Amino acid sequence: MQLPVFDVAVFLLITLGNVLFGASFFFRNKTAAQFTTGGGKLPAWVVGMSIFATFVSSISFLALPGKAYSSNWNALVFSFAIPIASILAVKFFVPLYRSMNSVSAYNFLEIRFGAWARIYASLCYILTQLMRTGAILLLLALPLNAMFGWNIKTIIVVTGIAVTLYSMLGGIQAVIWTDAIQGIILIAGALLCAGLLTFSMPEGPTQVFEIAAASNKFSLGSFGASLSESTFWVVLIYSLFINLQNFGIDQNFVQRYMTTSSTKKARFSTLFGSLLYLPVSLVFFYIGTALYAYYSAQPHLLPAELSTTGAGDKIFPFFIVNALPTGITGLLIAAIFAAGMSTVSTSVNSTATIFLSDYYKRYINHNPSEKSSMRVLHIASVIFGILGVLISLTLVGVESVLDAWWSLASIFSGGMLGLFLLAFMSKKVRNIDAAIGVVLGVVVISWMSLSPLYFTEENLLKFKSPLHSNLTIVLGTLVIFLVGFLVQKLFANQKNK
Incomplete structure (x- = not known):
């Protein structure tokens, strides 16, 4: 052309x-x-x-x-x-x-x-x-x-x-x-x-x-x-x-x-x-x-x-x-x-x-x-x-590499949002609570982002995320926020006993 x-x-x-x-x-x-x-x-x-x-x-x-x-x-x-x-x-x-x-x-x-x-x-x-x-x-x-x-x-x-x-x-x-x-x-x-x-x-x-x-x-x-x-x-x-x-x-x-x-x-x-x-x-x-x-x-x-x-x-x-x-x-x-x-x-x-x-x-x-x-x-x-x-x-x-790059980008960005919301919406959450939430949240985001790329064989399909890829940031963010908040509550309750 x-x-x-x-x-x-x-x-x-x-x-x-x-x-x-x-x-x-x-x-x-x-x-x-x-x-x-x-x-x-x-x-x-x-x-x-x-x-x-x-x-x-x-x-x-x-x-x-x-x-x-x-x-x-x-x-x-x-x-x-x-x-x-x-x-x-x-x-x-x-x-x-x-x-x-x-x-x-x-x-x-x-x-x-x-x-x-x-x-x-x-x-x-x-x-x-x-x-x-x-x-x-x-x-x-x-x-x-x-x-x-x-x-x-x-x-x-x-x-x-x-x-x-x-x-x-x-x-x-x-x-x-x-x-x-x-x-x-x-x-x-x-x-x-x-x-x-x-x-x-x-x-x-x-x-x-x-x-x-x-x-x-x-x-x-x-x-x-x-x-x-x-x-x-x-x-x-x-x-x-x-x-x-x-x-x-x-x-x-x-x-x-x-x-x-x-x-x-x-x-x-x-x-x-x-x-x-x-x-x-x-x-x-x-x-x-x-x-x-x-x-x-x-x-x-x-x-x-x-x-x-x-x-x-x-x-x-x-x-x-x-x-x-x-x-x-x-x-x-x-x-x-x-x-x-x-x-x-x-x-x-x-x-x-x-x-x-x-x-x-x-x-x-x-x-x-x-x-x-x-x-x-x-x-x-x-x-x-x-x-x-x-x-x-x-x-x-190399299109497959490009897909992998964007999957990794969603892992990084999803963890960032969850950490920000935890910091912004809860003043009682401590350093360790946030760290635990981020670790678990990034694990969830990694699974949702990468499992469709790697679990493609029939015997591995059961490990593939059943959710739409758009929900990666949603679920990952919620996990980080809820885990961080609940861990803080758990430690607070144990301290009060």
Whole structure:
């Protein structure tokens, strides 16, 4: 698939402009606080757009329409829990972190349970972000390889260097401002695609809804009580837990709470960014459904290799390249690619911040100068960027390894959320109670995440988790919380006897 030269030029110019714009913030980063929080002076609406862009990665831009095209709107249920989680965030989490005046999301865990909790959570976060960076770089390279014919490993290396460069130079200000611009372009691109699809139907716009309704494309999934299927309830509960994790313990979000000048503005940016995702995700799902109707009414427009059941994720890129006007195609591809770059830059910046606050200042130099802090942030950014590229290169062509990486990521993140909720919701739980809860919780999460990969033979199926994978974080978090709470109660009762 070859794009017109003009589209290629648009893509390259916007991508290069994005990198140079991010790097230009180098001149505004004279202190570590400016690098990690923008000095607490960023506009609330820009931070809100950045939070929105954190939800909408380039992968979501392609994957959500693919889901709607292949099945129905069951995955849209994920968005329904975001308002609940965001309201809890602005009421409890935002003021909690701002009151501690710490850029690290894991300082709170040390205050409650000691240094081990902070090290455990921050190390899990860093490992998760490295996996995420490697996977995103690979997933960005694959469509560019298909559209331009460029070498996958070359794309990964060049993209990794470019993102690391502007992350290192521009700090959080570069990340947030580029996020905001990319978010606006993504929304505009999504609305444009939705409009073109709707008004390109042979029998008019209503044909989209007629074809979609006849194929049950608007279904939100089963409302049954099954825990092994992706029902409405399973997705809703999963969404609530994963978004509590985002708002409560994810450094990407917590760091943004500190970038505005007041708690009121931080609350606004959190609500604005999270609630904006709900209508935009609806547009994404509508695009997938409209694509189904568009190609159902005109099947001759779709190549035979994309007419198979498993081709859902490839339909929207095919439409972008073949159906959009010249120039718009290049713009949209650049926007999707830039959103992926912003996801990687967020990971690079946040991991460098955690290394400075949770390791360098805690164990190497307790009172570093601004020059030393900036040097550590720059070096850490480069190291994490390089590690992300190396991980991505090892994943090229090895899908099973990618599955294993994401399974391990769920193990790390599930343990972090359970520990945070235990610290936040119970003031009596002690250090040892939390440690026992985390150990048992991680065992449960490991079993649920890894058993489907390894217990595949008939005689081992009885050891395989019968629950849907979305419930991994739910069950693991509940085990950590309940075990920690009950152990504390048990020791308290024995002490009183």
